[in-house]
Amino acid sequence: MSEEIVLLSVEDTVATVTLNHPATRNALSLELMRSLIDTFRALGERTDVHAIVLAAAGHVFSSGHDLKEVGCAEHPEQQEIFETCSELMLLIQEIPQPVIARVQGVATAAGCQLVATCDLAVASSEARFGTPGVRIGLFCSTPMVALSRAVDRKTALRMLLTGDMLSAEEALARGLVSDVAAPGELEDAAAALAARVAQASSATVAIGKRAFYEQIHLSTSDAYSRMSRVMADNAVMPDAREGIDAFLTKREPQWRGRS
Template sequence: MVQSHVNVERDGRIARVQLANPARRNALGRTLLEELYVEFSTLGGDPDVGVIVLSATGPAFSAGHDIAEMVGRDEAYYRDLFGACSSLMQLLRSLPQPVIAAVDGVATAAGCQLVAGCDLAVATEQSTFATPGLRLGLFCSTPLVPISRAIGQKRVMQMLLTARSIDAPTALAWGLVNQVVPRDELDAAVDDLAHQILEFSPLVTNLGKSAFYHQAGLSEPSAYEVMNEIMTANAMLPDAQEGLQAFTEKRSPTWG
């Protein structure tokens, strides 16, 4: 029987997904990518899950792809590996629930991509981030997709072309993570963020996440056109009407 390297726990409406292969520095090998895809797909279809938290065991959040697994493989293997990783990143974007990365340690290459692929991220002060593919003769072409969208062209090009790590305060200043906290405060900070999200209508939160990523790829005129339609549909939802009514009545809303 193949050992699983992904732990999943439920804590009320929070689902916790944990990378659990510290001996391999939580490397994103083909099997682990498949495990993550299956678990996230399952959670995405569960209406009782409002927020998903992604964390890891050991000193590394994820050291990227499993280099030992990659040596001497054929083109079909590489195409499948990078395709599986890209599919996972796109799945994270398409999930209805917000996904929070809880980062403690190194997040390198595809591991850094995984952080950028989450909707939000909280990191410890000791965490570092890098896209050092050039050291191996491999430009981090797939990781740059979400990272560039998080931190912008000049900053991601610096990471890509120098292969140097950035520390947690730099990651915060650049927009790769939302918060930096002491290690012993990571769980509390992530839970606080999750509970803030859970205060609101799940349906509207899910709608909003989808709308955000939809408009991101559109021109400004097209984005306004599409968002006008989405916001109109949103306003017609029972939860929106409840929220508006509750505001006028100076009471807390009761979401459906």
């Protein structure tokens, strides 16, 4: 991991991963994406980390792909750029810990994709979101994957076909972000949400996150069939036994978490 472009800190059971290249508006270069992949993969193995906040330095969360890199690349390099981006997005949803985007400014194109991919997102009331690739002849096809799974179809297509931006409040109403906070309260709001998530059994949260993405694209009947098995498996795990007993005996549970 390059400490120059990706920073990592851990406090209690919450990790903060920071995009640290404000000079490029935190553009998702190959170097930055590979650093993020290495960071998230390592965090996914850590049992002492129960939640992750994804933040960014500077005034812009992320402007998307590095257009200087994309603009001069030949087809094999283009394929590598977009496949690496897809690997990053899939990894964020595959690791056991919930990932919470902390969006302080503009998130466009693959930067908007990054927000849409995260499990939760807290945005500053000054943040804005867009997929403006159509305006420069490069349709936001990979950002579309995450965006179309986070917001309704008409909102996604309007953003993709016009390049128009959503305000933070519009993003909240459309489901692109989960919370909006005043600029001066953003860091505390994201930290509070991460701490709330981290209070639960990490083993249970890992099961739930994996199950959510597994069932969301199944038919209703297939989802019920699969989730009935998942819930039965969950119910006999130590933390479920402990949580139920703690509830019935009116005490605080003592989680084992992921081992």
